[in-house]
Amino acid sequence: MSGHGTPIPMTSRKCGPLKGVANVPGDKSISHRSLILGAMAVGETRITGLLEGEDVLDTAKAMRAFGAEVTDHGGGEWSVHGVGVGGFAEPDNVVDCGNSGTGVRLIMGAMATSPITVTFTGDASLNGRPMARVTDPIALFGAQSVGRAGGRLPMTIVGAQNPVPVRYTVPMPSAQVKSAVLLAGLNAPGETVVIETEATRDHTERMLAGFGADIRVEQTEEGRVITLKGQPELKPQTIAVPRDPSSAAFPVCAAIITEGSDVLVPNIGLNPTRAGLFTTLREMGADLTYENERFEGGEPVADLRARFSPDLKGIEVDPARAASMIDEYPVLSVVACFAKGQTVMRGVKELRVKESDRIDAMAKGLRAAGVTVEEGEDWWIVNGLGHGNVPGGATAMAQLDHRIAMSFMIMGMGTNAPMSVDDGNPIATSFPIFEPLMAELGANVERANR
Structure with a gap:
């Protein structure tokens, strides 16, 4: 089973102006999906800018276990020789997805309509997270699952021998659940339909279309209706992964609360289903601008410039925006401390079942x-x-959650006394270069065991 190893206490102190260019890692959501869809295509998919954090590397290992040839060429360049839709082999061993809820849920969907049996596990955090939100809809295709009480990992999924197409309304805003159902629908005959009453990040739909799937999206009275024709032959792609807006959130928010700062974060994905934080920060009075706006690989991208913003004000965040910034609420709450007045965040119950109860x-x-x-x-x-x-002047418990750990490290850059976390180890799951990147900008983040 995965673990984060010996805890690494970390401390962040007030620092001088943050200056320079922050080249944050590739988008985690797109990285996961590029590996999985590459493994389900026939031929070689080439990927540049892949996030090489632990979560994505665990997905790469899983695709190898299913029979795909996944090669790291160095420098964020990878290739995947896929086995085709319905071509997954049965893994020889348990598939360990580490800390990644996205990885395990998408992979469960992708294998649910193949006649193979797979046991999934993860680290202590992942094994405490609910999986019924995925196992319930994949059961409609004919898959079976047996896990621990409460629908938790370790869990064994028996893929459907004779899958049937499904029409499914997602009960909560969740790109993971939507994506799992769509990936399961790839190997089911006929049309699988997913209905969202509230739009979530649409990387899966965009990427499925790019790989040649017959997929259409319509806005109806029921909501956002996604229809996928099953059993296509996916065509390999060349994918340039934009930089992750969720990772960009940390240097952006650090610059906003640190006096005299001016930080440029280039090539950030600005998919409208992901960019809610930046809209919210601007509403609070943050000096945040988009430069060189453009499209790459079907995704909108831009260079973000963030400057120190001393006159932030608290606002009521639009609950309809929650799905587009669900991972950014922890660091938004840090920025809210440096604003004047109340920042109100509603419609965020999903935060209670992330890597930790983030609220x-x-x-x-x-x-x-x-x-x-x-x-x-x-x-x-x-x-x-x-x-x-x-x-400031406190030690926060990271609770095996990378975003909690990073949020409190950002907070320490603006508080009067240092901020510490009990364990910075989980940061490597999504942002392995967090410490050197922030240090290069001028931050003062230290490990206690140095």
Whole structure:
């Protein structure tokens, strides 16, 4: 089973202006999907800019276990020789997806309509996360699953011998669930239909179309209706992965709260289903601009420039935006501490079942740092203190969650006293170059064991 190893306590201190160019890693969502769809195509898919964090590397290992030839050529360049839709081999061993909820849920969908049996596991955090949201819809195709109480890993999935197409309304906004159903639909005859009442990130739909699948998206009274014709022959692609907006969030937010800062984050994916944080920051008064806006590989991208913003104000974040920024609420709550007034975040119950209960983890850490936080099941409110008034001086529990750890490291760059986390190890799952990148900009983040 995966683990994060010996805990690495980390501390972040107030620093001088952050300056320079932040070349953040490739987009995690697109990296996962490029490997999985590359493995389901016939021929060689070439990928540049792949995120080489632990989550994505675990997906690459899984695709090898299913029979695809996955090669690392160095420098973020990879190739995948796929086995075709329905061509997955049965893995010899348990498939370990580490910390990645995206990886395990998408892979479960991709194999659910092949006549193979696969056992999945992960680290302590992943093994505590609910999988019924995927196993319930793939059961409609004919797949069976047996796991721990509460639908948790380790879990064995028996793929459908004779899959049938499905019409499924996603019960909660979840790109992972939508994508799992679409990937399962690839090897089912006829048309699989997925209905979203609230739009989520659409990388899977865009990429399926790029690989040659017959897929159409319509907006109807029911919601966003996605129709996929099953059993296509997917054509290999050349994919340039844009840089991850969720990773860009950290240097962007650091620049906004650190006096005198001016940071450029180039080639960031600005898919409208992912860019909610940047819209929200601008509403709060952040000095954030888009430069060189363009399209690459069907995805909108731009260079983001973030500057110190001393006059931030608290706002009520539009709940309809939640799905487009669900992973960014932890670091948004940090920025909210440096705003004047309340920042209200509603419709965010999904945060309770991420790598950790992110509302609980952030609320406890922020309170320890001298910030008043109110919370409910699907909402929380941060009472901002304004620039220069956030005490800090606390150690927060990362709870095996990379985004919690990084958020508190960003917070320490603006608080009056340093901020620490008990374990920075999980950061490697999504942002393996976080420490050197932030240091190059001028941040003061240290490991306790150095």
